[in-house]
Amino acid sequence: MTIAQHSYPRIVGHRGAAALAPENTLASIRAAAANGVTWIEVDSKLAGDDIPVLFHDETLDRTTNTTGRVANRSAAELAHFDAGSWFGPAGNPAFAGEPVPTLAQALTEVRKLGLGLDLEIKPDKDRTVETATHSLEVLSEAGFTSADPLLVTSFQPEALRIFHTYAPEFARGLLIWKWPDGWLETARALGCVAVISDQQSLVTESDVRQITDAGFLAMTYTVNDRDRAEQLLGWGVTSVVTDDPTVMLGL
Ligand code: G3P
Ligand code: CA
Numbered sequence: 001m002t003i004a005q006h007s008y009p010r011i012v013g014h015r016g017a018a019a020l021a022p023e024n025t026l027a028s029i030r031a032a033a034a035n036g037v038t039w040i041e042v043d044s045k046l047a048g049d050d051i052p053v054l055f056h057d058e059t060l061d062r063t064t065n066t067t068g069r070v071a072n073r074s075a076a077e078l079a080h081f082d083a084g085s086w087f088g089p090a091g092n093p094a095f096a097g098e099p100v101p102t103l104a105q106a107l108t109e110v111r112k113l114g115l116g117l118d119l120e121i122k123p124d125k126d127r128t129v130e131t132a133t134h135s136l137e138v139l140s141e142a143g144f145t146s147a148d149p150l151l152v153t154s155f156q157p158e159a160l161r162i163f164h165t166y167a168p169e170f171a172r173g174l175l176i177w178k179w180p181d182g183w184l185e186t187a188r189a190l191g192c193v194a195v196i197s198d199q200q201s202l203v204t205e206s207d208v209r210q211i212t213d214a215g216f217l218a219m220t221y222t223v224n225d226r227d228r229a230e231q232l233l234g235w236g237v238t239s240v241v242t243d244d245p246t247v248m249l250g251l
Contacts, residue, residue, distance in 0.1 A: 006149045006171065008194070010233060011248045012118055012241045013037040014222050015056065019244035022087035023063065024054035025098045029109050035245045039116035039149065041221075044103050044135045046127055051075035052103035052135045058124050062086070064100065071124055075102050103135060107142040116149030118241070120175065121159040132162035139170070146170065153196055160190045173219065177201070184214055192216060194238070199223050205235040212236050226251070 016028025017035060024042050032040045045055040048071050055078075061067045065082040073081075084098025101109075103119075110117050119139075123131035132154070144150055146169035153173040154160050160172045173194035174187040178201055187195050194217040202208055202220055211218040221241035223229045229240045229248055242248055 006116065006151075008151070008217060008219070008239050009037075009039045009116065010239060010251055011037060011039075011229075011245055012219070012239050013040040013245050014241045014243045015042060016040055017243065017245055019224065020246070022084045022095050022098055024056055024101075025083055025095070026101050026105065026109050027084065027095050027098050029106060029113065029115070032245060033113040033115055036249060037115070037245045039118060039239070040110070041118035041120060041153075041241055042106055043120045043122035044131065045070055045122045045124065046131050046134060047075040047078055048072050049074040049076075050130065050134050052131065052138050053078055054101050054103060054106050056122065069124075071127070075100075103138045104142060107138065107144070111142075116151075118151045118153055118173070121152065121154040121156065123154075123156060123159060128156045128158045129162060132156075132159035133166075136163060136167055140167075144170075151194065153194075157186050157190060160192065164190050173217075175221075184210075187214075187216055194219050196221060196241070199228070199232065199240070202232060202235070202237070208232070208235040208237055 013032030015023035017032035021028040021031035042054050043056045044052045047053050055070050078100040083100045084095030085093040088094045121132050151171050151173050152163050153175050155175040172192045173196050174192045175196045176183045177198045195211045196219040199220040208218045217238040219239040223240040226247050
């Protein structure tokens with residue numbers, strides 16, 4: 001099966017719209033859509049019962065009302081934690097009680113809102129294959145096909161290898177930070193359509209060209225300054241991933 005070719009947007013909402021609502025929640029996905037974003041990025045991580053949920057960190061400490069490892073809680077338990085109160089003014093949190101959603105719930109929301117999805121596979125250490133495999137199962141159960149606007153991304157080549165092997169029709173993007181050794185060969189071997197670099201590593205236009213001249217789309221994270229986004233797009237970057245789409249309106 002050939003890899004899906006979609007037209008990718010100039011702006012992708014990071015973790016939904018992480019500056020506008022608590023990251024990786026359904027509220028954050030809705031906030032992105034409400035502010036003109038057509039694609040969002042979220043992080044898929046395994047709960048303790050191997051159900052993929054939207055979560056960035058390995059622990060609950062930073063973005064919920066409890067502590068400990070995500071991997072020590074079931075998805076049902078995670079749904080009862082408050083992943084919203086930490087965000088916004090103390091004493092009057094606008095997103096109090098916002099739960100940790102499952103990936104399945106997020107896919108339903110993405111579909112409902114007509115969004116494109118940059119799905120980052122975000123495994124805990126030593127859980128790469130399992131996280132990719134279960135995320136793929138959820139995508140399949142939700143009926144995602146090559147016709148859907150979907151880009152599967154990861155810093156972990158092994159996660160992308162699972163998709164390359166078992167669902168080659170889904171477009172893949174290799175996430176990199178500071179030009180790791182062998183990034184180009186890895187992106188090629190995994191049949192990626194995009195290489196998604198940290199924006200700090202794109203110092204000049206030739207840095208972008210390293211990616212585009214090799215035949216990949218260049219995407220970059222996390223850009224919250226409008227002038228910097230304009231510069232990167234002018235250099236040939238296809239998409240910038242931003243916490244705050246309100247800053248990027250009209251780009
Ligand atoms: O889209 C790329 C970006 O999400 C990667 O960094 O740490 O926010 O997952 P991080
Ligand atoms: Ca991410």
